[in-house]
Amino acid sequence: xxxxxxxxxxxxxxxxxxxxxxxxxxxxxxxxxxxxxxxxxxxxxxxxxxxxxxxxxxxxxxxxxxxxxxxxxxxxxxxxxxxxxxxxxxxxxxxxxxxxxxxxxxxxxxxxxxxxxxxxxxxxxxxxxxxxxxxxxxxxxxxxxxxxxxxxxxxxxxxxxxxxxxxxxxxxxxxxxxxxxxxxxxxxxxxxxxxxxxxxxxxxxxxxxxxxxxxxxxxxxxxx
Amino acid sequence: xxxxxxxxxxxxxxxxxxxxxxxxxxxxxxxxxxxxxxxxxxxxxxxxxxxxxxxxxxxxxxxxxxxxxxxxxxxxxxxxxxxxxxxxxxxxxxxxxxxxxxxxxxxxxxxxxxxxxxxxxxxxxxxxxxxxxxxxxxxxxxxxxxxxxxxxxxxxxxxxxxxxxxxxxxxxxxxxxxxxxxxxxxxxxxxxxxxxxxxxxxxxxxxxxxxxxxxxxxxxxxxxxxxxxxxxxxxxxxxxxxxxxxxxxxxxxxxxxxxxxxxxxxxxxxxxxxxxxxxxxxxxxxxxxxxxxxxxxxxxxxxxxxxxxxxxxxxxxxxxxxxxxxxxxxxxxxxxxxxxxxxxxxxxxxxxxxxxxxxxxxxxxxxxxxxxxxxxxxxxxxxxxxxxxxxxxxxxxxxxxxxxxxxxxxxxxx
Numbered sequence: 145x146x147x148x149x150x151x152x153x154x155x156x157x158x159x160x161x162x163x164x165x166x167x168x169x170x171x172x173x174x175x176x177x178x179x180x181x182x183x184x185x186x187x188x189x190x191x192x193x194x195x196x197x198x199x200x201x202x203x204x205x206x207x208x209x210x211x212x213x214x215x216x217x218x219x220x221x222x223x224x225x226x227x228x229x230x231x232x233x234x235x236x237x238x239x240x241x242x243x244x245x246x247x248x249x250x251x252x253x254x255x256x257x258x259x260x261x262x263x264x265x266x267x268x269x270x271x272x273x274x275x276x277x278x279x280x281x282x283x284x285x286x287x288x289x290x291x292x293x294x295x296x297x298x299x300x301x302x303x304x305x306x307x308x309x310x311x312x313x314x315x316x317x318x319x320x321x322x323x324x325x326x327x328x329x330x331x332x333x334x335x336x337x338x339x340x341x342x343x344x345x346x347x348x349x350x351x352x353x354x355x356x357x358x359x360x361x362x363x364x365x366x367x368x
Numbered sequence: 369x370x371x372x373x374x375x376x377x378x379x380x381x382x383x384x385x386x387x388x389x390x391x392x393x394x395x396x397x398x399x400x401x402x403x404x405x406x407x408x409x410x411x412x413x414x415x416x417x418x419x420x421x422x423x424x425x426x427x428x429x430x431x432x433x434x435x436x437x438x439x440x441x442x443x444x445x446x447x448x449x450x451x452x453x454x455x456x457x458x459x460x461x462x463x464x465x466x467x468x469x470x471x472x473x474x475x476x477x478x479x480x481x482x483x484x485x486x487x488x489x490x491x492x493x494x495x496x497x498x499x500x501x502x503x504x505x506x507x508x509x510x511x512x513x514x515x516x517x518x519x520x521x522x523x524x525x526x527x528x529x530x531x532x533x534x535x536x537x538x539x540x541x542x543x544x545x546x547x548x549x550x551x552x553x554x555x556x557x558x559x560x561x562x563x564x565x566x567x568x569x570x571x572x573x574x575x576x577x578x579x580x581x582x583x584x585x586x587x588x589x590x591x592x593x594x595x596x597x598x599x600x601x602x603x604x605x606x607x608x609x610x611x612x613x614x615x616x617x618x619x620x621x622x623x624x625x626x627x628x629x630x631x632x633x634x635x636x637x638x639x640x641x642x643x644x645x646x647x648x649x650x651x652x653x654x655x656x657x658x659x660x661x662x663x664x665x666x667x668x669x670x671x672x673x674x675x676x677x678x679x680x681x682x683x684x685x686x687x688x689x690x691x692x693x694x695x696x697x698x699x700x701x702x703x704x705x706x707x708x709x710x711x712x713x714x715x716x717x718x719x720x721x722x723x724x725x726x727x728x729x730x731x732x733x734x735x736x737x738x739x740x741x742x743x744x745x746x747x748x749x750x751x752x753x754x755x756x757x758x759x760x761x762x763x764x765x766x767x768x769x770x771x772x773x774x775x776x777x778x779x780x781x782x
Contacts, residue, residue, distance in 0.1 A: 155590075164594075164598055225586060247590035247593045248590065250593065317667060355649075356662070356664065357663055357665055361660055
């Protein structure tokens with residue numbers, strides 16, 4: 145699945161370099177050097193996601209985001225400078241889907257782009273998640289641990305997918321329910337704890353770890 | 369910051385003022401003594417020979433004593449010509465004539481068995497009636513005036529000392545204010561204000577340069593990271609790339625410190641309502657610390673803070689514990705009354721000097737640490753938010769606590 149991503153950033157060199165990295169990873173990157181050019185490009189072409197730099201001359205990133213949101217729900221990942229956390233907070237409040245701080249790791253960027261696309265299009269069929277020996281086929285709702293099939297209930301499966309999509313990062317209990325698609329009042333946060341402990345028994349205890357008082361983390365391969 | 373005694377200011381306030389006062393007093397006393405001495409010398413050199421005058425008058429009275437009319441005429445002439453009081457008495461002390469004023473201590477001209485004459489020079493002759501009171505009162509008034517003059521002379525000097533001291537301590541907004549009397553002092557005040565203006569302009573230009581250069585360094589750093597990841601996907605030696613990655617990360621951290629410092633220096637603190645738990649999670653991600661060490665009072669602990677600065681401070685505490693404290697063992701985010709407390713525990717040998725742990729330049733027993741910048745920034749950030757940073761030694765390990773007011777509206781900085 146090749147995706148088209150629009151980079152709105154005044155740094156042309158970054159575009160060249162990112163293009164070189166993302167092309168072999170099935171991501172076609174296109175470049176707009178300013179907010180206005182970016183908005184034009186969005187009007188003319190179809191894109192799967194936008195990478196939007198906050199710090200730009202003329203129309204800045206936040207204003208561009210406001211204008212993008214006025215016309216489309218396209219996934220937007222904000223590129224923020226690390227010195228400007230306030231921009232990130234405002235950006236998320238204004239409807240950005242994710243953020244990544246410059247200078248970012250390109251692999252991390254790729255992972256974020258894919259995660260955002262998955263959240264936008266959960267219906268995409270043959271998607272597979274694989275992490276720490278756990279393989280999940282989302283279409284067929286099959287789960288394998290070290291090659292052996294494991295049977296999960298509907299909620300357990302949704303929780304596992306939500307955790308694996310953000311593997312290595314803390315997912316607060318509240319967000320976990322939203323990301324598992326269970327915003328209905330029938331599932332309380334206590335129930336989440338119960339289902340997580342059942343999941344642990346089925347998958348192995350150390351894959352899903354508790355952050356006391358906050359939420360859960362799915363262990364990532366490269367996390368020591 | 370503790371208010372330290374300023375010895376120079378103390379000098380102007382007390383010593384100079386007191387010394388001026390004392391010198392004025394001494395000058396007045398010396399002047400009084402000189403005046404009195406000269407006057408005394410003047411009396412000694414009086415052109416009138418009192419004994420001769422007495423003898424002359426006595427002889428004149430002896431010649432006319434028995435003639436009442438001539439005696440009375442002589443007494444009257446003497447009284448009017450010498451401007452003295454003249455009283456004559458007979459042998460039995462009976463008063464005869466009286467001309468001019470009387471006095472308590474007259475000159476007596478003794479005519480033996482025939483009687484006597486008393487001469488009164490008035491007040492000028494009356495040594496006992498000489499009053500020291502006006503002299504003393506005048507001296508005291510002069511002295512008091514000298515005190516006022518000393519105070520007014522030293523006040524602008526004291527202000528000058530206060531202002532230069534404040535500028536030296538980094539308060540570049542300090543200026544000589546109010547009307548300064550005296551041309552020389554006003555010139556000094558203007559020169560000091562001018563100097564402060566120029567230092568301030570110079571420093572802010574330098575800060576702006578530092579901030580923008582730090583910011584710009586991130587652009588090539590970002591390019592470098594993309595190149596590293598591209599090289600990684602093209603079968604380059606992963607160990608070498610990991611090393612390169614960690615160097616890039618190190619430069620990025622230094623830039624972060626510089627930017628945070630320049631924000632603090634420029635007082636650019638943007639408080640907004642934040643979730644301390646979410647921020648701690650991000651700090652854990654940034655410092656590459658296993659997030660499961662976190663423990664919190666629920667998913668949301670509100671705090672009013674500058675996100676950039678607080679995140680940098682938390683990441684610094686975590687990195688410090690990770691690199692010098694044998695790894696982070698526990699991170700706790702909790703409400704404590706009106707405050708939010710974030711504890712970071714480590715498994716290391718503890719701080720050998722708890723007081724100096726947050727001083728810049730403190731490197732701890734292992735001598736590592738990038739110039740001891742990390743924890744110094746933590747304290748500055750905490751204090752800029754009206755909070756505090758503390759270190760405790762545990763057994764085993766150590767704990768660094770960041771305490772921040774959850775409302776954040778009160779600025780407790782001095």
